[in-house]
Amino acid sequence: MKYEAQTTTLVEVGRLIGRVEQFRSDGCRLVQISATKNGEMYEINYSFDKDYKFENIRITIPIDQEVPSISGMYWGAFVYENEMHDLFGIQVKGINIDYKGNLIKTTIKYPFGAGAVLKGEKP
């Protein structure tokens, strides 16, 4: 059984678009975008793959900071960015198809983000 070697690099928000353009011109495809709540900050992972070589870049933001959208370079990224907005409350600006919170409709707004409580718990 072979485990693949994976690299994760931390990137600042301002350099995100530049790095993604580099991946695009190299010919990588977008694998996924995911968000994780880590205490008070949110970490967003962007994963790319080319010829089965997996690379990952990560940005760390506080909840109210805006993130630029990468859907200019990868047209299919709108699914991930809208889902991230609907579940976590992360503001992404410039998505090519913006659902404005209507992609996944839940009873509690932003169920995975800060401030959402489970049934029976106190806020």
Next chain:
Amino acid sequence: MHGEVSEMAFFEMAKTAIKSLIHSPATIRYPFQPAKKTPISRGHVIVDASRCISCGTCQRKCPSQAILLNKEAKTWQIDRFRCIVCNSCVETCPVKCLVMDTQYTAPVTKKSVEIVTITYVKPPKPAPATAAAGGEAKT
């Protein structure tokens, strides 16, 4: 196969269709015939109340919290509607008093919980060789 125009292929399915007309049905006439089961099919959990030592391992390992053990009242109860028949309790029971039966739980009209009284009696400790500590019988 792709891109070339072969001769008109209209009757590819004819062989299978005529065979299904002639042969007996491929389905089982349930409920007149019983459903097919294998020896390891997971249907529902059965407990042997005379062997359970009330350790609580099955309650801790149950992923859907279907088993509830009451040590003072000596009852073991299972909520059949929460049980996902995953076989964890059967595998982790230290005295192997839980068995997985192959038949599914029958449907009912009202949800209820099944309660079983534990009848295990701890056997008395055998008297030790030295005369200093006498043997004690504990229940």
Next chain:
Amino acid sequence: MTQRIVIPFGPQHPVLPEPIHFDLVLEDEHVVEALPTIGYVHRGLERLIEKREYPEYVYIVERTCGICSFIHSLTYCQGIEQIMGIEVPERAHFLRTIWSEYSRLHSHLLWLGCFADGIGFENLFMGAWRIRESILDVLEQTTGGRVIQSSCKVGGVRRDISAEKLDQMARDLDGIQKEIADLTTVFLQDDSIRHRLKNVGVLSKDDAYHLGAVGPTARGSGVAIDIRQTGYAAYDKLHFEVVTENDGDCYARCAVRARELFTSIDLIKQAIAKIPEGPIDIKVTGAPNGEYFSRSEQPRGELVHYLRGNGTKFLARSRIRTPTLTNVPPLVKMLQGCELADVPVIILSIDPCIGCMER
């Protein structure tokens, strides 16, 4: 300027196995734009990591989807094992591979049946599902469950298959292979099916790669991505070819899945011939601390589990990215410019598994 009208498609539709909604903008009978809406079966499974410890979380992960259930649990267990540095015995890797390939056979036969039902050929639908029954019988005889196998755990597998049973499975596969050959002849040669599927829903190779298509949706357009080539589980010891077609239409995607059935049967026979003796699991203690992206090949494409542990028995994050989620943008591209009557066939051709997509 012709007038445009908007028609809703789904979430209830006779051809859809699971609910998804599309707003189709039409001019006469041509679809100009399509806008998907999801979220009808969102269960929020990822928040259950706070309530269930990491060994019990396997049961939740394998119930994300009914058809791809075993591969979800395999990907999760692989991720946890890599984070904790556990070496799983060889026999467990081979058993996991055998069950994965049976799941793939089951899924492709189910899809072939639903696809035939979607284009109106019910006799073929029943013929495909009759073969599926023999696959489900094997899964029940070896794991105890037809659809949810509950056989994978962190550290190995929970049940073993005896040598006589493995030999019997290899012999039965010959009979199943003959039946599948008859079935795929109908799918690929029959004239009525060809007229219905050729040049419908075309996706070019460039679009497929850059929009993020995976699995048979990408392989039908000539993009050869198959995560089994990275060699997880026992795949680095088995040999197989990646099946691709070049046309990029619904017929090509159907042909890819039909030919993958034969690849799966070949892989199972190879695995049964090479399986070593030995233990099937290893004892696991401690808690995971670290992160990993675990990837595997589901019948629908590439599955990614992102797992992060923080040293306690409860995980910090579990993110499941299923292939259907990343196949939705190519689907939106395919729907632009097609006829209204072809919309159900195109949506079915990417094999939508909405239950997994929305967790």
